[in-house]
């Protein structure tokens with residue numbers, strides 16, 4: 001991995017210099033929030049499900065409904081970044097596989113049954129199976145006969161000559177395949193047509209970890225990547241005016257904390273844009289094999305602060321809510337669980353959604369062992385959080401040392417319902433003690449031990465509300 005990062009670091013160093021010209025604002029966190037049918041701001045927590053789908057012939061993750069129930073109960077998840085693939089949506093040019101989409105719809109219903117939200121992620125790594133990756137169909141893969149051998153580590157596959165060529169044709173950098181981006185946008189249009197009326201589907205993550213082939217990072221993002229996002233958003237809006245469209249920056253560099261060059265995308269829907277920002281974070285010190293200890297921990301923390309500033313700056317440019325689409329680590333590494341807590345705290349301070357990579361059992365990264373029992377990561381992911389806030393959030397923090405959850409919000413017109421908080425059994429075995437900044441007697445709380453859900457209704461006062469929740473003694 002160190003070799004991979006070093007080889008890749010050259011273009012990054014160049015774009016880092018370029019990126020510096022972009023600068024980043026400190027910002028005060030996200031501007032906007034994804035809201036539910038009652039207008040409440042959603043704080044989304046979930047898993048990426050799942051890497052096993054990448055190689056499955058039917059494109060489905062090896063993750064039964066019983067595991068959805070288990071994660072919802074043990075981790076309190078209310079969200080999933082669900083992997084879908086272009087190869088399964090459009091196995092032949094212009095021909096869509098609706099049986100595949102029926103299978104996706106069934107999985108979505110497992111989450112819907114539990115009040116969970118689904119973001120569909122059009123996943124790719126290293127372009128597609130024909131270049132030893134996953135995602136793109138064979139008919140859309142043009143290597144011109146150049147080598148695209150499997151690599152160890154796998155990331156080096158991105159710079160295989162054949163893979164670079166496949167990406168260059170897709171982005172039409174070669175000028176020889178303008179049809180491929182159109183097919184991609186129309187594949188998304190077909191998916192959106194299928195799920196436009198499914199209330200559990202929150203929106204569409206247009207491309208996982210985009211790579212520009214031979215195009216350097218910022219030119220790639222400002223050019224063909226932003227063009228594809230605009231083209232695809234317009235195609236989706238022909239059939240779906242309401243789901244959120246989520247954009248990812250280029251992976252290399254931005255996952256490490258560099259600024260993104262994405263242009264702001266115009267959403268043709270009537271009313272407010274519904275464009276979200278869904279970056280990933282994989283700090284370079286850990287990506288090149290370091291562990292979250294000593295100097296590597298300090299560098300990683302610097303990375304997380306830079307990442308937060310850069311992501312907030314890009315989200316501001318787009319006026320977009322933020323969902324951290326991926327973060328993860330090999331749990332066997334020293335300091336791994338503390339790293340996960342650091343990322344959770346960083347995303348909380350931005351009031352961003354979070355999806356951990358990944359739900360797959362037995363890969364040493366996820367919350368499940370190979371026998372599907374909870375791993376040592378599970379209680380770390382089982383973190384108290386407000387699932388839906390009856391206003392505009394202004395502050396969110398969980399102090400794991402004292403198991404104290406504090407959040408603040410302002411009243412917002414047209415919001416109905418109460419604020420809903422999930423509390424894990426480990427930290428809140430006997431429920432919670434709740435204090436509010438509102439006058440005693442003006443607010444109410446209800447605790448449901450079965451769903452571990454705390455409901456808090458607050459009066460409309462025009463003043464900021466602050467709620468503090470600690471374990472009941």
Ligand SMILES: CN(C)c1ccc(C(=O)NC[C@H]2N[C@H](CO)[C@@H](O)[C@@H]2O)cc1
Pocket residue numbers: 008125155158208209210211251252282326357
């Ligand atoms: C050279 N390029 C383009 C590159 C290198 C490395 C990653 C990566 O580690 N990604 C982090 C995780 N994300 C994927 C799934 O989206 C996982 O397989 C990686 O662990 C991405 C791209």
